[in-house]
Amino acid sequence: MELLSGADMVARFLADEGVEYIYGYPGGALLHIYDALFQQDKVQHILVRHEQAATHMADAYARATGKPGVVLVTSGPGATNAVTGIATAYMDSIPMVVISGQVMSHLIGEDAFQECDMVGVTRPVVKHNMSIKSPEEIPMALKKAFYIASTGRPGPVVVDIPKDMTTPTERYEYVYPESVKLRSYNPVTRGHSGQIKKAVELLVNAKRPVILAGGGVIHANASEQLTELARMLNYPVVNTLMGLGTYPGTDPQFLGMPGMHGSVEANMAMHHADMILNLGSRLDDRITNATEKFCPTAKLVHVDIDPSSISKTVAADVPIVGPLDSVLNEILKLAKASEVERDEEALATWWQQIEEWRRRHGGRYRTDDSELMKPQQVVEALCKVTKGDAYVCSDVGQHQMFAAQYYKFNKPRRWLNSGGLGTMGYGLPAAMGVKLNFPDEEVVCVTGEGSIQMNIQELSTCAQYNLPLKIVCINNQSLGMVRQWQDLNYESRHSQSYMESLPDFTKLVEAYGHVGMEVTRLEELESTLEKAFAMKDKLVFINVYVDPYEHVYPMQVPKASMRDMWLSKTERT
Amino acid sequence: MRHIISVLMENEAGALSRVVGLFSQRNFNIESLTVAPTEDPTLSRLTLTTIGHDGVIEQITKQLNKLIEVVKLVDLTEGDHIERELMLIKVKALGSQRAEVIRNVDIFRGQVVDVTSSVYTVQLTGDSAKLDAFIEVLGPTNVLEVVRTGVSGIARGEKVLSL
Ligand SMILES: Cc1ncc(C[n+]2csc(CCOP(=O)(O)OP(=O)(O)O)c2C)c(N)n1
Numbered sequence A: 001m002e003l004l005s006g007a008d009m010v011a012r013f014l015a016d017e018g019v020e021y022i023y024g025y026p027g028g029a030l031l032h033i034y035d036a037l038f039q040q041d042k043v044q045h046i047l048v049r050h051e052q053a054a055t056h057m058a059d060a061y062a063r064a065t066g067k068p069g070v071v072l073v074t075s076g077p078g079a080t081n082a083v084t085g086i087a088t089a090y091m092d093s094i095p096m097v098v099i100s101g102q103v104m105s106h107l108i109g110e111d112a113f114q115e116c117d118m119v120g121v122t123r124p125v126v127k128h129n130m131s132i133k134s135p136e137e138i139p140m141a142l143k144k145a146f147y148i149a150s151t152g153r154p155g156p157v158v159v160d161i162p163k164d165m166t167t168p169t170e171r172y173e174y175v176y177p178e179s180v181k182l183r184s185y186n187p188v189t190r191g192h193s194g195q196i197k198k199a200v201e202l203l204v205n206a207k208r209p210v211i212l213a214g215g216g217v218i219h220a221n222a223s224e225q226l227t228e229l230a231r232m233l234n235y236p237v238v239n240t241l242m243g244l245g246t247y248p249g250t251d252p253q254f255l256g257m258p259g260m261h262g263s264v265e266a267n268m269a270m271h272h273a274d275m276i277l278n279l280g281s282r283l284d285d286r287i288t289n290a291t292e293k294f295c296p297t298a299k300l301v302h303v304d305i306d307p308s309s310i311s312k313t314v315a316a317d318v319p320i321v322g323p324l325d326s327v328l329n330e331i332l333k334l335a336k337a338s339e340v341e342r343d344e345e346a347l348a349t350w351w352q353q354i355e356e357w358r359r360r361h362g363g364r365y366r367t368d369d370s371e372l373m374k375p376q377q378v379v380e381a382l383c384k385v386t387k388g389d390a391y392v393c394s395d396v397g398q399h400q401m402f403a404a405q406y407y408k409f410n411k412p413r414r415w416l417n418s419g420g421l422g423t424m425g426y427g428l429p430a431a432m433g434v435k436l437n438f439p440d441e442e443v444v445c446v447t448g449e450g451s452i453q454m455n456i457q458e459l460s461t462c463a464q465y466n467l468p469l470k471i472v473c474i475n476n477q478s479l480g481m482v483r484q485w486q487d488l489n490y491e492s493r494h495s496q497s498y499m500e501s502l503p504d505f506t507k508l509v510e511a512y513g514h515v516g517m518e519v520t521r522l523e524e525l526e527s528t529l530e531k532a533f534a535m536k537d538k539l540v541f542i543n544v545y546v547d548p549y550e551h552v553y554p555m556q557v558p559k560a561s562m563r564d565m566w567l568s569k570t571e572r573t
Numbered sequence B: 001m002r003h004i005i006s007v008l009m010e011n012e013a014g015a016l017s018r019v020v021g022l023f024s025q026r027n028f029n030i031e032s033l034t035v036a037p038t039e040d041p042t043l044s045r046l047t048l049t050t051i052g053h054d055g056v057i058e059q060i061t062k063q064l065n066k067l068i069e070v071v072k073l074v075d076l077t078e079g080d081h082i083e084r085e086l087m088l089i090k091v092k093a094l095g096s097q098r099a100e101v102i103r104n105v106d107i108f109r110g111q112v113v114d115v116t117s118s119v120y121t122v123q124l125t126g127d128s129a130k131l132d133a134f135i136e137v138l139g140p141t142n143v144l145e146v147v148r149t150g151v152s153g154i155a156r157g158e159k160v161l162s163l
């Protein structure tokens, strides 16, 4: 029997759970735990410069690997600084365990120094949270946290630990809990076979089918099954912003992304489809546009591990609750065995129609209305230079949409962005989280001059841990996405969307010990990127000046159907 | 439509606030809520009434089910059920009013549980509509104070909500 203090139990549990890195920032309530971490060498702690960055690093680790990322933050301001990152993970269903320090139990409720009701504050943005009432609970509570975070629909779990639960002199029996069972939480392990049969029936009889794959396919590691199914049936595939990479972006059957800034062919195909197989997309407002006009002729099959995601925004004709890997396996089996004679003629006509839509816009953008480089060109060059094989971690804004549209992801888990919450400041810490765990891979942060400044202090963390990632700053000298909406809806009154007094980014990154480069002309773009990526052991910040007046297109017309889009500043569907 | 949802959940600190938080977070309506431990002290039973169309009720039950502490739940209004609410009501009772109040208490099968020279305190149980009717009968000017427990309910017949 082994006796450990609560603080040692935390460190020891994490080691026993196989956790390699935790991301955090110390403070009073955590001093015992930090001392325990100091006295072991299995779990390595990464010291960020702001707790938000710790959560995004852990989140990125989880997105890249599928395993929960672990965060350690102190009570009060440390905990509240982490909330944005927790909410970011929650909205995108990312497994994460956040350990927050808390003031001593007897002080709780007295407005003690650095007291904050973390369980209360995070309740609406976590899958679950709990607070430790006695030190013996620590191993099981942490086991539960990992289990809940990583099973079913994944999500963040907060474990709040009052300081007196970790007192070094008070020791308790420690046994690593190998497993955990909760009577009130039993995620489904397979879909209803009757429902799956119905879905396959619709699938093989469809004349104008679309397969829509969302983030759920990534969480379930089901891209292979998705790809096999789509190829076997020769059906078009659409990937949501969260699902990019689940189906090869360079494949002719791939139509791009649906929704607000989706491709013409994706939005048109969905609108006119007679059958949509929705795999793990929650069909939020950025996809559906006006729900009452959503896909008027389609039968909707919706597969999701979370029943509450089904028929939340649009009613499903065939709901299937289950993990996408096993459900897709069953769909594949039944589709292969199906004796239904498929209507090849209808499918050929459907493809003809889709190709026509593709030709109509096909991701073209104007280059003749400005002397300046276009942001789209930057992403295209980046894709070329990295051979479409980099981990791309994006911030939020126009550059994010351009990255989603023009970087062709052929593998899942390569595209990391805050799709649900839309958190500016996500990109750099996310890229750090990936680079730390995949040092041999090319990792890029695609950002804007606005977003990067939300967590730019992390350049210091990059220096400390030698994280030679690349930052491509698509610099339009404005909060471009805000400006775009102001152009479209407020007669170009650019209220607070202009970034005045930008820093000299090159000097700034140099001050942190990194390399800065600038690009102002298209001719220099590719060669500069090549040069930057050739510097394998350096973080390089590439500041690319682009046309500040460019808009992201296509753009859905508000309150209309999916097919109603602006294709440029002057053309509409 | 009005629904009565009965929830069996872990009797743990914070579970109740999770349920209540869910309703405000997701903009669900909550009319009444009662909660107490069951015969198994590790479980508590929560009954809530809410109003919404089918889609909203479906979301409410799904979202409740998603809460980790929720073990099971049932929408009692989907089947035959019994619903009861308890009310304590203080009524002005002066002169000829005193007999009148007693008559109404008898008609509604209530009980006078406290008496002063000018006030009766009446206890009444029944479904919400019956309690509403009683208040109506007494007349708003005579009613001094009303306390209602909120609805609790149980399915008729053999059906049980248990582990
Ligand atoms: C933390 C946060 N604050 C505000 C917003 C609203 N917002 C969305 S995009 C955007 C502009 C982003 O500017 P920049 O990073 O320069 O990207 P650009 O759109 O110019 O490419 C803003 C302010 C947000 N998404 N996140």
Ligand SMILES: [Mg+2]
Pocket (backbone or CB within 6 Å): A397, A448, A449, A450, A474, A475, A476, A477, A478, A479, A480
């Ligand atoms: Mg910008």
